[in-house]
Amino acid sequence: MIIDDIKQAVIEGDATEVKKLVALALEQQVPAEEILKNGMISGMGEVGRLFEEGEYFVPEMLIAARAMQGGLGILRPVLVEQDVKSAGKVVLGTVKGDLHDIGKNLVGMMLEGAGFQIVDLGTDVSPEKFIEAIREHQPDIVGMSALLTTTMPNMDKTIKAFNEAGVRQSVKVMVGGAPVTKKYAGEIGADGFAPDANQATAEAKKLLVG
Amino acid sequence: MNYSSLAIPRLSDFLFGVCPRPLTLKNGLVIGGGQVYPEINFTLDSMIITAESMPQVYEQYTQMITGVCDRAVELHAPGLVVEFELLPDLTLVPEWGAEVTKILRSTLDETEAKHGLKTGLRVTPNDIREFARPPLMRQGRYVEDMFRSFELCAEAGADMLAIESTGGKEIHDEAILNGDLPMSVFALGVLGSRDMAYLWERITEISRRCGVVPSGDSACGFANTAMVLAEQHFIPRVWAAVIRVLTVARSLVAFEHGAVGPNKDCAYEGPYIKAITGYPIALEGAEASVAHLSPIGNIAKAVPDLWSNESVQNVKLLGAMAPTVSVEQLIYATRLMNVASARGAKEAGMLRDWWVESDSHLDPQAYVLRPDVVLKISEEIIAEPTPYKRTRRSAFAALEVLRQANAAGELNLSKMENRWLERLSRAAEGLPEDEDEFIAGILPQVNRKKIALSEYGL
Ligand code: B1M
Numbered sequence: 001m002i003i004d005d006i007k008q009a010v011i012e013g014d015a016t017e018v019k020k021l022v023a024l025a026l027e028q029q030v031p032a033e034e035i036l037k038n039g040m041i042s043g044m045g046e047v048g049r050l051f052e053e054g055e056y057f058v059p060e061m062l063i064a065a066r067a068m069q070g071g072l073g074i075l076r077p078v079l080v081e082q083d084v085k086s087a088g089k090v091v092l093g094t095v096k097g098d099l100h101d102i103g104k105n106l107v108g109m110m111l112e113g114a115g116f117q118i119v120d121l122g123t124d125v126s127p128e129k130f131i132e133a134i135r136e137h138q139p140d141i142v143g144m145s146a147l148l149t150t151t152m153p154n155m156d157k158t159i160k161a162f163n164e165a166g167v168r169q170s171v172k173v174m175v176g177g178a179p180v181t182k183k184y185a186g187e188i189g190a191d192g193f194a195p196d197a198n199q200a201t202a203e204a205k206k207l208l209v210g
Numbered sequence: 211m212n213y214s215s216l217a218i219p220r221l222s223d224f225l226f227g228v229c230p231r232p233l234t235l236k237n238g239l240v241i242g243g244g245q246v247y248p249e250i251n252f253t254l255d256s257m258i259i260t261a262e263s264m265p266q267v268y269e270q271y272t273q274m275i276t277g278v279c280d281r282a283v284e285l286h287a288p289g290l291v292v293e294f295e296l297l298p299d300l301t302l303v304p305e306w307g308a309e310v311t312k313i314l315r316s317t318l319d320e321t322e323a324k325h326g327l328k329t330g331l332r333v334t335p336n337d338i339r340e341f342a343r344p345p346l347m348r349q350g351r352y353v354e355d356m357f358r359s360f361e362l363c364a365e366a367g368a369d370m371l372a373i374e375s376t377g378g379k380e381i382h383d384e385a386i387l388n389g390d391l392p393m394s395v396f397a398l399g400v401l402g403s404r405d406m407a408y409l410w411e412r413i414t415e416i417s418r419r420c421g422v423v424p425s426g427d428s429a430c431g432f433a434n435t436a437m438v439l440a441e442q443h444f445i446p447r448v449w450a451a452v453i454r455v456l457t458v459a460r461s462l463v464a465f466e467h468g469a470v471g472p473n474k475d476c477a478y479e480g481p482y483i484k485a486i487t488g489y490p491i492a493l494e495g496a497e498a499s500v501a502h503l504s505p506i507g508n509i510a511k512a513v514p515d516l517w518s519n520e521s522v523q524n525v526k527l528l529g530a531m532a533p534t535v536s537v538e539q540l541i542y543a544t545r546l547m548n549v550a551s552a553r554g555a556k557e558a559g560m561l562r563d564w565w566v567e568s569d570s571h572l573d574p575q576a577y578v579l580r581p582d583v584v585l586k587i588s589e590e591i592i593a594e595p596t597p598y599k600r601t602r603r604s605a606f607a608a609l610e611v612l613r614q615a616n617a618a619g620e621l622n623l624s625k626m627e628n629r630w631l632e633r634l635s636r637a638a639e640g641l642p643e644d645e646d647e648f649i650a651g652i653l654p655q656v657n658r659k660k661i662a663l664s665e666y667g668l
Contacts, residue, residue, distance in 0.1 A: 054443060054624075054626065055626065057389070057443070057444060057445050057446055057626070057630075058387050058439070058444040058445055059387065059388050059389035059445065062387060062388060097298060097299065099298075099340050099341070101383070102383055102387070102435065102439070105387075106444070122343070123343075124341065124343075148297070148298075149253065149254060149255060149256040149257070149523060150254055150256070150257060150258065150259050150297050150298075150299065152256050153256060153257065153258040154258065157258070179256065196442075
């Protein structure tokens with residue numbers, strides 16, 4: 001089955017093959033949603049499993065993610081045309097004063113692999129920039145990362161700014177990063193917390209259901 | 211100064227607490243002259259740094275330094291070095307960092323006057339050039355504030371200046387995650403090395419002018435990032451080990467432009483620097499798990515002159531506040547080293563070897579820190595004339611050492627790690643000898659959005 005082949009090509013990180021197969025599947029009138037969910041997202045799910053079991057490292061995951069991106073490039077216009085919704089839209093950023101971004105990038109990569117649409121604001125993101133992004137992109141979730149004990153309080157500040165700007169109710173807020181704890185997330189009124197990138201995906205899915 | 215021979219060629223002379231070019235601080239504290247001293251570093255607990263919160267910031271630093279000094283006196287520490295690693299806000303507003311430096315200085319002076327404890331203060335402003343995206347390495351507000359921070363901290367009482375500089379890091383993070391050896395060589399052997407030459411000439415000039423010691427740098431942002439990622443199983447351990455060795459030529463540039471040690475604690479490339487330059491080094495290991503985990507906690511104790519904890523947050527533990535607890539741990543660790551040294555070089559060598567043996571076969575990152583391996587690879591590195599050629603040679607040498615160790619059963623690499631060892635070896639073979647040819651080949655792959663190449667003279 002072509003869907004299985006797409007899934008396998010994603011697992012193997014073969015971007016050329018993924019693109020070729022996605023184009024072929026579309027030609028064969030396979031529904032875009034099926035290509036996305038049962039082919040590519042399912043392939044990335046398997047990649048995540050291989051990573052969890054120590055069979056893959058991040059470099060292999062990135063190659064697979066890029067292969068999926070290649071396929072998405074072809075699939076996206078059709079998904080829009082057929083009104084297929086993504087798993088959700090997430091605005092991501094490292095808070096003001098903080099330049100650490102490796103953890104945030106990995107979280108973004110895992111979310112993307114699970115079918116989320118990511119708007120990455122980068123590092124040193126002020127509350128104002130987050131608010132602007134909420135207004136512009138209307139995400140389902142805002143994800144904040146912080147690695148320094150002296151920038152973690154900027155998560156609290158940012159959530160307060162969301163309240164003041166009247167945008168807090170329109171999004172779920174998820175936080176993470178080495179010094180951040182579930183308790184702290186609760187104290188500042190975040191909706192979700194995850195200790196690592198894998199659990200961030202599970203948490204994001206939970207947030208959108210609950 | 212271009213190093214072309216080893217300052218410490220013999221394994222029997224490669225020990226903790228001694229080096230061919232010890233450093234004497236103004237108060238007479240000698241680093242690398244026979245004893246290993248603790249170097250404690252502490253940082254704030256969760257809080258925002260603003261003009262309004264500065265009184266609390268000063269209060270916390272006063273509390274931390276007082277606790278640390280009191281404990282050092284109570285435990286009869288023979289000497290104490292304190293590192294004040296600024297937080298970004300304290301470099302962005304250089305006056306704030308200088309004020310904290312003053313606070314630390316005055317407590318250290320009081321302790322010395324009252325109890326005779328010889329102390330030293332290392333101050334490490336941040337490389338805030340990264341706040342501009344892409345980073346502006348040689349111009350603009352951040353560069354000016356960073357150098358002003360060095361100057362004000364020196365005037366406020368630092369004995370030694372240091373930095374964890376980040377030139378080339380803007381493309382290195384991705385190289386780590388992609389397992390991209392040529393890009394890592396480009397970031398370290400070309401970009402980072404060029405930036406170090408620029409930076410260290412200035413830091414040395416400021417240090418001379420202010421009468422303080424230009425101590426050293428750290429490839430923390432490169433190799434420790436890789437180590438932390440390997441610890442989380444994100445990248446292969448052999449890759450992190452190779453990156454560690456790739457950083458040597460870059461960190462050496464500081465010493466070729468005026469640094470005289472002690473090299474920074476988080477620079478695990480330090481043993482290589484010590485072997486090549488003969489200057490003293492600080493290092494951290496088991497007691498630095500307060501800041502990050504590592505697979506090299508004991509082997510790092512093999513040849514340091516200062517023994518550090520990297521950094522600890524000012525939180526309450528059952529024993530005491532964490533910085534006080536941490537200095538106690540460092541004092542006990544250094545006590546043992548100093549007893550061994552007092553017995554003689556043979557005994558010190560024995561203790562060194564036990565630490566080495568306890569870690570070296572368990573992780574390739576530990577293996578490349580074995581003193582014998584350090585001497586062997588260092589010799590190969592300095593056989594080359596330029597940072598690029600040295601970095602390229604580091605890749606060959608590190609991979610060869612790891613392949614041999616694996617084949618001899620001295621390392622037990624998993625199937626996945628073996629696959630990566632082969633993959634990295636193939637990538638290394640593709641590195642051309644000529645730097646211009648290398649640069650021409652790699653530039654088309656460089657993400658220009660992330661880096662301003664002109665800032666590196668490219
Ligand atoms: C939205 O929802 C979510 C959900 C989950 C989320 C999430 C968001 N975000 C993260 N997660 C979670 O998922 C991720 C994947 O599993 C995880 O992300 P992590 O980021 O935790 O994990 C990454 C995959 C790997 N981990 C990392 O990348 C961080 C590792 C350590 C060693 C570290 C690194 C690598 C760096 N650093 Co810095 N650094 C340290 C770190 C030590 C530590 N214990 O964390 C820490 C955080 N740094 C510190 C310091 C002091 C600094 N650093 C600085 C700089 C750097 C480098 C640039 C060198 C480099 C960053 C590279 C980069 N592009 O990010 C400076 C500050 C720069 C700034 N303004 O931010 C500087 C000030 C150092 C200096 N002298 O300049 C310390 C903080 C002390 C404090 N007071 O808080 C530190 C604990 C190390 C230490 N010295 O002890 C989870 O936390």
